[in-house]
Amino acid sequence: MSLSxxxxxTRRWSVAEAVDGCVRHGxxxxxxxxxxxxxxxxxESVKLVxxxxxxxxxxxxxxxxxxxxxxxxxxxxxxxxALDDNRRAIDEAAELxxxxxxxVVGGLPGVxxxxxxxxxxxxxxxxxxxRVAEALSVLAPYAGERGVRLALEPLHPIYCPxxxxxxxxxxxxxxxxxxxxxxxxxxxxxFHVWWDPRLFDDIARAGDRIASYQVCDYLxxxxxxxxxxxxxxxxxxxxxxxITRAVLAAGYTGDIEVEIFNADVWAADPDDVLATMxxxxxxxxx
Amino acid sequence: MSLSxxxxxTRRWSVAEAVDGCVRHGxxxxxxxxxxxxxxxxxESVKLVxxxxxxxxxxxxxxxxxxxxxxxxxxxxxxxxALDDNRRAIDEAAELxxxxxxxVVGGLPGVxxxxxxxxxxxxxxxxxxxRVAEALSVLAPYAGERGVRLALEPLHPIYCPxxxxxxxxxxxxxxxxxxxxxxxxxxxxxFHVWWDPRLFDDIARAGDRIASYQVCDYLxxxxxxxxxxxxxxxxxxxxxxxITRAVLAAGYTGDIEVEIFNADVWAADPDDVLATMxxxxxxxxx
Numbered sequence: 001m002s003l004s005x006x007x008x009x010t011r012r013w014s015v016a017e018a019v020d021g022c023v024r025h026g027x028x029x030x031x032x033x034x035x036x037x038x039x040x041x042x043x044e045s046v047k048l049v050x051x052x053x054x055x056x057x058x059x060x061x062x063x064x065x066x067x068x069x070x071x072x073x074x075x076x077x078x079x080x081x082a083l084d085d086n087r088r089a090i091d092e093a094a095e096l097x098x099x100x101x102x103x104v105v106g107g108l109p110g111v112x113x114x115x116x117x118x119x120x121x122x123x124x125x126x127x128x129x130x131r132v133a134e135a136l137s138v139l140a141p142y143a144g145e146r147g148v149r150l151a152l153e154p155l156h157p158i159y160c161p162x163x164x165x166x167x168x169x170x171x172x173x174x175x176x177x178x179x180x181x182x183x184x185x186x187x188x189x190x191f192h193v194w195w196d197p198r199l200f201d202d203i204a205r206a207g208d209r210i211a212s213y214q215v216c217d218y219l220x221x222x223x224x225x226x227x228x229x230x231x232x233x234x235x236x237x238x239x240x241x242x243i244t245r246a247v248l249a250a251g252y253t254g255d256i257e258v259e260i261f262n263a264d265v266w267a268a269d270p271d272d273v274l275a276t277m278x279x280x281x282x283x284x285x286x
Numbered sequence: 287m288s289l290s291x292x293x294x295x296t297r298r299w300s301v302a303e304a305v306d307g308c309v310r311h312g313x314x315x316x317x318x319x320x321x322x323x324x325x326x327x328x329x330e331s332v333k334l335v336x337x338x339x340x341x342x343x344x345x346x347x348x349x350x351x352x353x354x355x356x357x358x359x360x361x362x363x364x365x366x367x368a369l370d371d372n373r374r375a376i377d378e379a380a381e382l383x384x385x386x387x388x389x390v391v392g393g394l395p396g397v398x399x400x401x402x403x404x405x406x407x408x409x410x411x412x413x414x415x416x417r418v419a420e421a422l423s424v425l426a427p428y429a430g431e432r433g434v435r436l437a438l439e440p441l442h443p444i445y446c447p448x449x450x451x452x453x454x455x456x457x458x459x460x461x462x463x464x465x466x467x468x469x470x471x472x473x474x475x476x477f478h479v480w481w482d483p484r485l486f487d488d489i490a491r492a493g494d495r496i497a498s499y500q501v502c503d504y505l506x507x508x509x510x511x512x513x514x515x516x517x518x519x520x521x522x523x524x525x526x527x528x529i530t531r532a533v534l535a536a537g538y539t540g541d542i543e544v545e546i547f548n549a550d551v552w553a554a555d556p557d558d559v560l561a562t563m564x565x566x567x568x569x570x571x572x
Contacts, residue, residue, distance in 0.1 A: 108523060117506055123525035125481065158444050160481040161506040161523045171483040195411065195446040197457040220403055220447040224510035237394060237447045239409035 003281050004029035004057040006214065006259035007036055010270035015040035017270075019048045025274045029055040029255040031214075032096065034089060046095055057255040058151065058212050059098040062089035065135035066128040066165060069109030070120070079135070082106075086139050093148045099254055100151035100211040101143070102187055105132045107162040114162065114227065128165045133175060136184065144183040151211035152176055153187035156195075158226055169193050169202040176209055185211025188247055189259070191218050191230050194238045203246040210252045215240060215285050216260045223263070230261045233280040240285045256285065289567050290315035290343040292500065292545035293322055296556035301326035303556075305334045311560045315341040315541040317500075318382065320375060332381055343541040344437065344498050345384040348375035351421035352414040352451060355395030356406070365421070368392075372425050379434045385540055386437035386497040387429070388473055391418045393448040400448065400513065414451045419461060422470065430469040437497035438462055439473035442481075444512055455479050455488040462495055471497025474533055475545070477504050477516050480524045489532040496538045501526060501571050502546045509549070516547045519566040526571045542571065 005027055007018040015036050022030050030049065037045045037059070049056055065086070068079025086103075093101040107113070108128055110121030122128070136150070143150050152172040155164035166172045169186060176184040186209050193199050203210070217236030222229040233240060244256075258277050265273055291313055293304040301322050308316050316335065323331045323345070335342055351372070354365025372389075379387040393399070394414055396407030408414070422436070429436050438458040441450035452458045455472060462470040472495050479485050489496070503522030508515040519526060530542075544563050551559055 111506065111523070114507055117523065121523075123523055125525070129483070156443060157481040158442075158508070158512075161504070165481075167481050167483060195443040195451075195453050197415070197453060218447070220397065221400055222444070222512060226508060226512070237397070237403065237407075237409055239411070 002028045002255050003278065004031055004055070004255035004257040005274065005277070006031035006058070006060070006257045008033055008060070009258055009260045009265065009277070010273055011266045013270050015045045016048055019052045019054060021270060021274055022054055023052050024271070025278065027054075027274075029057040029257075031058040031060060031257045031259065032056055032098070033060045034092060037092060037096070042092055042095055049096065055255060056096045056098040057257050059089065059093040059096055059101050061102040061104050062086040062150070063103040063164075064106040065103075066106035066109050066131045068135070069122055069124070069128050069131045075109070079131070083135060083138055086135070087142055090139065090143045090146055090148045094146040098148070100149045100185060102151045102153050102212060104153055104155065105164050105166050107160060107165060111162045114225070125160065125165055132165065136175065136179070140179045140183045144180065149182055149211050150184045151187045152184065153189060154192055156192040168196055168198070169206065170198055173202060173206050173209060181209055185209045187212045187214060188243070189214040189216075190238050190240060190243055191216050194218055194243065199243070200246050203243070203250050206250055208251045210247060210250055212254065212257065213247045213252055214257045214259045216258060228261050228263050230259070232260060232262070232265065232276060233258070233284045244285055256281070288314045288541050289564065290317055290341070290541035290543040291560065291563070292317035292344070292346070292543045294319055294346070295544055295546045295551065295563070296559055297552045299556055301331045302334055305338045305340060307556060307560055308340055309338050310557070311564065313340075313560075315343040315543075317344040317346060317543045317545065318342055318384070319346045320378060323378060323382070328378055328381055335382065341541060342382045342384040343543050345375065345379040345382055345387050347388040347390050347439075348372040348436070349389040349450075350392040352392035352395050352417045354421070355408055355410070355414050355417045361395070365417070369421060369424055372421070373428055376425065376429045376432055376434045380432040384434070386435045386471060388437045388439050388498060390439055390441065391450050391452050393446060393451060397448045400511070411446065411451055418451065422461065422465070426465045426469045430466065435468055435497050436470045437473045438470065439475060440478055442478040454482055454484070455492065456484055459488060459492050459495060467495055471495045473498040473500060474529070475500040475502075476524050476526060476529055477502050480504055480529065485529070486532050489529075489536050492536055494537045496533060496536055498540065498543065499533050499538055500543045500545045502544060514547050514549050516545070518546060518548070518551065518562060519544070520570045530571055542567070
């Protein structure tokens with residue numbers, strides 16, 4: 001197990017720069033984002049991480065599978081488009097030999113992340129969750145054939161309207177259990193789950209279904225854009241050590257990825273961010 | 287069962303004005319706040335609601351019981367002060383013959399609502415939850431002797447740092463079960479619980495433990511001050527009718543209270559707010 005840089009933490013860096021940064025700071029793993037991989041080129045990205053000897057701890061992200069819940073032809077087309085995009089994401093994860101493809105499953109059908117509610121969105125959160133299960137029944141076997149593990153990420157309930165109708169670890173875990181563990185696992189991201197009264201029971205229950213352990217802090221008060229409420233470990237309210245111990249006790253042997261969405265972190269020198277991240281990881285997370 | 291005005295919805299109104307407003311709009315019940323009752327005077331408030339023939343559907347609020355988790359003398363004093371304040375709240379609820387006293391249990395010890403994290407707060411959310419259970423063991427019998435029902439309110443996880451370490455209905459329900467149902471029940475507030483994948487199971491499990499059913503919508507995107515993200519029913523993402531049906535099926539026979547914290551609603555003419563509230567209640571909630 002080792003510390004991994006999720007490249008969105010150093011958002012201004014390309015894949016090439018993030019790979020160089022990881023090597024420069026002695027990290028053995030990196031979590032990549034599809035947008036950045038596309039900018040660098042998939043083949044070039046594969047070449048860079050292999051030449052550097054880095055593990056790809058995750059590829060972020062597939063998902064957004066719920067728009068199929070819109071009525072009629074619009075729903076059918078959105079569902080087909082989402083499946084196509086996720087098959088491409090699985091293919092990319094296979095090429096990169098990523099430990100998992102993170103799935104942010106999507107919010108209420110028709111609601112766009114961070115945007116005002118549009119006419120014609122749907123409020124049935126239960127039906128949206130059924131759309132996720134339906135999409136997974138198509139994508140899990142496809143991933144399995146390519147040796148890719150899908151990682152269902154429960155998001156903090158604040159993101160339920162627009163980003164993920166999976167809101168708890170237990171819910172994600174229950175959904176994963178219909179598939180072999182090597183096809184579908186779950187993400188434990190401290191920001192999203194720290195408040196959950198069932199967290200420790202569900203981490204233990206998840207066992208080797210834990211496909212990714214991501215850490216960052218939960219800031220208080222949250223900034224106006226709640227998406228950017230993720231902070232450097234130690235700057236917020238999360239008590240990391242007990243969560244880390246529980247994840248390890250459950251049998252997790254993968255990398256620990258630091259994924260921070262934060263305007264100040266993004267404005268800072270990425271090399272300083274990596275240095276701070278390493279210090280805080282040792283002091284606060286372990 | 288009937289529609290009740292939680293007086294914070296018409297925040298500029300005193301108790302006297304809220305009582306008059308309820309009568310003018312044909313409502314049979316009102317939910318009162320302690321601050322407003324103190325301004326009006328407790329005895330005068332009792333007289334006003336009785337003369338108007340209104341039920342008091344709830345008194346808001348007791349709670350903030352977790353500061354006892356601070357270390358040493360500071361913690362002991364904070365715990366004693368919180369118990370004293372809650373005993374006074376119980377006495378007031380008894381005088382008003384309120385259907386319940388709503389408890390917002392408090393966040394992490396030392397964290398103040400909406401304020402930046404202070405030095406010396408504690409991050410152990412599990413220990414904070416134990417402080418709530420400890421306080422309840424003192425307050426429930428006191429309430430029982432006075433015929434007051436405490437209503438544990440789970441708050442949306444966004445408020446876990448500073449307002450309530452009770453984050454799900456199931457968690458509140460489990461805590462209540464150590465006491466007779468007439469001493470300790472739970473609040474179902476749509477804003478706080480709509481996203482919960484276990485909501486319908488836990489409403490059914492709660493049965494006649496449901497002491498209060500409060501409705502308002504969950505706005506998207508949330509405003510910069512997340513406390514004010516509560517909207518008029520129909521303006522946000524919540525699908526009310528299935529939740530209302532589940533609460534009724536569980537055996538709830540109390541009033542349905544509309545409690546909205548929202549800058550626009552507070553700026554509007556309270557009589558217009560009540561008129562809209564009645565319309566939306568009939569169209570969206572029932």
